[in-house]
């Protein structure tokens with residue numbers, strides 16, 4: 001049976017991570033075990049999302065932070081094969097379908113994968129790159145400047161609200177502004193997913209050694225764990241997973257507590273189920289093809305007056321701590 005852990009890395013790591021810094025903790029454990037390479041998703045200099053390789057822990061910095069775009073892992077297959085053939089250990093991290101793909105590729109090529117360790121993220125669905133590239137061009141043109149930093153989950157402004165951070169070469173910085181949040185708004189409505197994500201076969205059918213996710217519902221399952229900054233859930237499925245988690249320790253700075261029971265499964269839909277296809281999915285894509293990006297940003301992404309008022313209203317409620325009280329009043333906490 002899987003072992004489950006609530007995990008929170010030290011504060012500096014948590015602030016760079018999407019939830020509790022589980023990925024970093026695992027990468028740290030992996031490099032401590034010896035010679036190896038780690039693969040993960042990063043932005044390239046044009047904000048394309050690609051899978052890259054790290055030869056040491058510090059190079060894994062680029063992999064931290066969720067990028068809500070399907071990463072291009074074309075070059076990875078051959079490189080992973082090469083590393084394993086050279087006798088190195090490999091830590092491959094990515095979506096469940098990417099982990100399954102790399103394992104299938106190695107098996108088809110009859111490569112000994114005893115040095116391969118795999119970590120997948122619980123995945124809502126990864127949008128194809130087309131709308132993302134269109135969007136990057138759109139915000140750069142509007143700003144008349146090149147984008148130099150982008151975060152889908154800017155931690156200093158909270159864990160649960162998915163605030164965006166975008167910085168441009170002209171010095172402009174936008175935090176949680178509708179000007180740079182409309183892609184994210186469409187992602188969170190599940191409109192950008194690839195059709196195949198709605199039939200994803202991997203929830204509950206794990207192919208990896210370890211699975212990591214946001215620990216939604218941690219305050220209910222594990223009331224003693226501080227939620228400040230975010231907490232990750234780690235599921236260990238195999239002996240290799242257990243070897244990695246054995247190196248990760250609960251210390252004064254790092255929280256790692258085994259979760260008893262399976263109550264945590266209730267709070268993370270995509271752990272067990274694929275995302276549902278939204279009713280307006282076909283309409284969205286027809287509108288994108290026929291009317292273009294600007295129209296869908298207005299119609300679905302919140303770049304209109306009514307949604308802008310709601311967007312900033314919600315953000316004020318979150319900042320003042322009133323959001324949780326309102327949810328409780330409405331019986332949704």
Ligand SMILES: Cc1cc2nc3c(=O)[nH]c(=O)nc-3n(C[C@H](O)[C@H](O)[C@H](O)COP(=O)(O)OP(=O)(O)OC[C@H]3O[C@@H](n4cnc5c(N)ncnc54)[C@H](O)[C@@H]3O)c2cc1C
Pocket residue numbers: 016017018019020021022023024039040041049063064065066067068069070071093094095121122123124125126127212213214215216232233268270
């Ligand atoms: C597209 C996507 C959908 C997600 N959906 C959910 C969800 O529904 N529920 C949930 O609990 N968690 C989801 N997550 C995972 C979550 O955001 C965190 O990755 C997880 O909480 C681990 O936390 P961390 O603090 O270790 O994160 P981080 O340190 O931020 O995690 C970094 C890890 O994420 C990987 N990663 C980042 N972007 C991508 C990408 N585009 N493709 C492949 N791998 C990527 C990196 O390779 C690295 O392994 C999703 C992540 C992505 C990228």
